[in-house]
Amino acid sequence: MSSNLLQLIARSVNPGAGKLLSDTELEYLLGLTNETERNELYKAAYQVKLREIGSRVYFRGLIEVGNRCAKDCYYCGIRAGNRKVERFQLSLEDIKVATEEALELNYGSVVLQSGEREDEAYVAFIEEALTLIRELSGGALGVTLSLGEQTEEVYRRWREAGAHRYLLRIETTNPVLYHKWHPVGCDFERRIGCLELLRKLDYQVGTGVLIGAPGQTLKDLVGDLRFFERQDIDMIGMGPYLVHRDTPMGQEVLEANDGREPDNFDLALNMIAVARLLLEDVNIASTTALHALRSDGRERGVLAGANVMMPNMSPLNHRKDYHLYQNKPTAVDSTLAHTSLVESLRQIGAEVGFGVRGDSCHYAKRRKNNS
Numbered sequence: 001m002s003s004n005l006l007q008l009i010a011r012s013v014n015p016g017a018g019k020l021l022s023d024t025e026l027e028y029l030l031g032l033t034n035e036t037e038r039n040e041l042y043k044a045a046y047q048v049k050l051r052e053i054g055s056r057v058y059f060r061g062l063i064e065v066g067n068r069c070a071k072d073c074y075y076c077g078i079r080a081g082n083r084k085v086e087r088f089q090l091s092l093e094d095i096k097v098a099t100e101e102a103l104e105l106n107y108g109s110v111v112l113q114s115g116e117r118e119d120e121a122y123v124a125f126i127e128e129a130l131t132l133i134r135e136l137s138g139g140a141l142g143v144t145l146s147l148g149e150q151t152e153e154v155y156r157r158w159r160e161a162g163a164h165r166y167l168l169r170i171e172t173t174n175p176v177l178y179h180k181w182h183p184v185g186c187d188f189e190r191r192i193g194c195l196e197l198l199r200k201l202d203y204q205v206g207t208g209v210l211i212g213a214p215g216q217t218l219k220d221l222v223g224d225l226r227f228f229e230r231q232d233i234d235m236i237g238m239g240p241y242l243v244h245r246d247t248p249m250g251q252e253v254l255e256a257n258d259g260r261e262p263d264n265f266d267l268a269l270n271m272i273a274v275a276r277l278l279l280e281d282v283n284i285a286s287t288t289a290l291h292a293l294r295s296d297g298r299e300r301g302v303l304a305g306a307n308v309m310m311p312n313m314s315p316l317n318h319r320k321d322y323h324l325y326q327n328k329p330t331a332v333d334s335t336l337a338h339t340s341l342v343e344s345l346r347q348i349g350a351e352v353g354f355g356v357r358g359d360s361c362h363y364a365k366r367r368k369n370n371s
């Protein structure tokens with residue numbers, strides 16, 4: 001391994017040093033392919049995480065509320081145009097059962113995620129679900145929403161009903177790619193505007209991108225990291241692009257690769273690690289998409305600097321219909337999956353932050369600085 005690389009990595013571990021990395025250096029680190037070199041990068045990111053937020057991993061029980069979606073994103077299995085999907089929406093009772101399960105397992109937070117809908121019936125339903133979650137937990141559970149683009153009024157209603165974090169991935173910050181991946185009914189500027197609204201309404205704001213999707217370069221990923229930095233983002237949820245064969249992007253990728261699915265696992269870990277070096281104290285999720293590619297994918301995400309996991313609490317009978325990409329892990333009993341995840345985290349020296357929300361340290365600091 002070159003001593004230049006070792007020096008670069010060693011230097012980036014110091015407080016504030018990630019911010020001094022140039023675009024060229026960020027690109028170089030993202031592009032590492034040699035295993036020994038990558039491991040050095042991950043170790044450095046892990047150290048920064050230990051220093052900034054400790055060794056704990058926070059669990060959020062993921063509740064997939066429904067797969068009806070008004071959008072037609074080229075990569076996504078639940079896009080409006082995919083007629084093969086059986087559409088569903090959970091009832092309040094389903095949400096109650098999932099929340100109780102998260103409480104029983106002593107999770108500090110839940111996430112409500114779904115396809116994008118802006119109709120009043122849906123907005124009011126989410127409001128009711130938030131009220132229910134608040135009642136069930138006596139207000140103790142942290143609540144993240146991941147429900148797409150909405151108006152300021154809707155974000156405000158949901159904030160008042162008890163949500164305090166919001167994850168809205170920008171997917172890519174290269175406008176040309178954005179338009180290619182979302183050719184109809186999507187507006188890049190609106191999505192950025194939504195992130196700004198969420199910040200104004202005092203949510204902890206999360207965003208993220210697809211990693212390794214067709215046409216995307218390392219320079220684009222550097223641009224994404226700079227966007228996270230500029231927007232002063234509190235949380236990051238990002239993962240490798242995975243093929244879904246009933247989508248235009250999936251078809252295109254399979255045709256270009258003689259039917260083989262690409263493997264963006266290492267690139268995704270690099271992106272997590274470099275994000276940790278650059279942004280230091282934000283929450284970073286080790287996503288299900290990593291788990292789809294490797295059985296220990298999420299644990300490896302933690303070792304590369306992530307500190308949040310979103311184990312699935314959705315009712316088992318609907319999991320197969322929330323099929324964003326192929327090989328998404330589905331039919332596993334939540335409690336069994338929980339037990340083995342806690343054990344595998346213990347084996348890598350990470351403990352779970354049970355019973356606490358695990359809010360973004362970055363958010364706490366920026367609020368303090370503003371007051």
Ligand code: SAH
Nearest residue numbers: 075076114115116148169240241242324325
């Ligand atoms: N509609 C909500 C939630 C979307 S699903 C919203 O837009 O915020 C959550 C995430 O799954 C998306 O943001 C997207 O980044 C990811 N996703 C969708 N299709 C994917 C694919 N084929 N591979 C990897 N991730 C995918």
